[in-house]
Amino acid sequence: MSNIAIPYGAYWSTPFVRWQGSFAHLHSLKFAAHVAKGALQKRKLDVGVFDHAALGLSVPQKGVFYGMPWLAAQLGSESLTGPTISQACATGVRLIQSVASTLREGDATVALALAADRVSNGPHVYYPAPDGPGGTGEHENWVLDNFNCDPNTGCNMLKTAENVAAEHGLTTQQQNELTLLRYQQYEEALKDDSAFLKRFMDLPFSVPDARFKREKAVLQGDEGIFPTSAEGLAKLKPVMEGGTVTFGGQTHPADGNAGMVLTTPERAAELSRDRKVGIRLVSFGQSRVRAGFMPAAPGPAAQRALAAAGLKAGDLAAIKTHNPFIVNDLVMSKELGIDARKMNRFGCSLVWGHPQAPMGIRGVIELIEELVITGGGYGLFVGCAAGDSAMAVIVKVQDES
Template sequence: MSKDGAFPRVRIPYGTWGSSFFPAWQSSPLAEVNIGQAAGEAMALILGRRRVPARALEYLVIGSTVPWHWKFWTAPLVSSCLGHRLPGCHVEQACATGLQAIAVAALEVQGGGNDAVGVLTFDRTSDSPAGVFPERRGPQRTAVLSDVWDNFGFDPATGGSMLAAAGKAARRHRLDRREIDEITLCRYQQYFAARERGFLDRVLVPLDLLTSAGRPAGRVAEDTGVKMVTLDGLRAMPELDSCVTAGGQTHPADGIATLLVTSPDKARDLSPRPEIEIRLIAKVDVRTGPGLMPEAPALAVQKLLRQTGLGIDQIAVIKSHNPFTVNDAIFSKLLGVDWRAVNRTGSSLVWGHPQGPTLTRIVIEALEEAVELGGGYVLVMGCAAGDVGIAGLFLVS
């Protein structure tokens, strides 16, 4: 790989991003709206606050995992809700969707097809639709009702649940329950410290929502469902599987997150601070053994470091999508990283997991943290659907 990385033509204009807060499942005003329409309107609001004209965009990449009404029409419909009719596409890769959508946008720019691509990711677990599928294997075409939630409880490759994958990975790596509780407490402390000092105010945008009938649906201005935990409280929780408790796993949520991917010239034109340059250096995916999802992000990072020739000690900011504390414990063990140095401004373990926008929000927070530190390499990682890991490397200068 060249010193400029795999995407030398690609930049992410600083400050042209934003995310909603992530209200917890069934406490969310996003349950009352068409999520695709709401996402387009939210992107228009965020771009307006960043003083970026929607007409500057040439293409839109959207990402979501939960079906929504009119999803067939994907990005062209959502862009109309943004107020700017654009071509575009839809990306879906379970919990890796947010980072994968950024990579797809980067390929659009790197290939020269477009100079300014919007990335808009969203999901709403509060409205979990069910599909009816004809079952053709039996003597009769009986209807099979499949709910989106079924995917969390059943991996077709193993027959086990996501929870079982976390327990299996914990046993494989001989994790210590005491350390798992300590990491969990640290993650909550990191989130609340970042919130209290105003860091999250730089990336999270409150949203006032209307129903499809034009009535107020409510205001999204808090990561609802997040309460501080104690070490004694975590210690008292029963294990649902090896080292995994209710405190050491994330919760379903709703959310929207957006950023721009552009050419260098467009980045300078659109960013409120054009002197800050953000590059996407590399993105990798790996697949580990069946039902070992929590170890996959660490393996993806190892592959990425081999490809780039960097050492983990050269990374300024490390952030993970960690649906289970087990993920972070394994990463710390395999990479030799102090887990206190990871997720310093919060993580999805605490603020929730709406799949599509999860890694997009993580990327935004990680880049903002790097700017605050004065620059450096930024490492973002996550897992997806049973045994897949993804990792991305950015450079802020």
């Protein structure tokens, strides 16, 4: 994968907004096109440079059947096309892998990866059953019903966290201590008028109305993050009776979108904000653990990515995780032999939320920027996903001056 590059600065993310917030009225694909169009213009990237694109999403919207071709048309391209990728919370990394594979096979030279989800106001789906009793079919609330029940195991996602916490003997106090640190790490991203976020997020962020004609609101950053203290966390009771996981130790559903350009090293230098910064994709890893133990999946996925790269955990200069539960980080740090306190500098999805498809793209972007700030090296992003699975990616940032 070392022949696949990401031009420095050729990526972006919206703020992430807690569901039913400032993005709840926006069609996720139309919104993604709106944001991408502005982001490309600001980065002086013409849509005509792309010969491949792919879309990642996990919550359907009206018209999504037409996927990337429709989104590309909104960007002003009637020739750009590509697949739609969906793998719950692993969608972002899977999307990057899919685009990278297309580039590696020589089917494209400059590609665009866009991921978008609006978890707010998710669709209510009816499945006709003409042969059923009275002809009545089945229905589901796409978001809430699937959060609450894995059709394979019958348990909800919180139960998977409790299963893993029980197996590893993790207490609420342990979870609270690391949760508090994660919020303190996010505070570093907000320093100096959100200087870290402004490296990839166009702030202040103008929120359009549903017709994309007028400005409805202006955001200074992520929306819906509650102030968190040790005392506040200690007051929270476990959500499940007899359990250990509180609302403080888990993430929240959110809305947003993100994009990234992938290409060859030669074209990356041409499209980069800074030619001296080289960013390469190194390897990927995936895993699936036993049923009902989702938060344990990141460790094996990370180990596979490390093995594919010929690296050890100690070779990593930075680690970012998707942690819907703080349990994820506690277990993976134990399995990889790393200090959980040294992961997730500048924040993570536990804090800024969980819009599923774009979440992994933002995680990789933040990983890249952390490596640029700290002088380069190898970085790992990994996160779990529905179905007790996980995806991991390793990138390398180096000085190419």
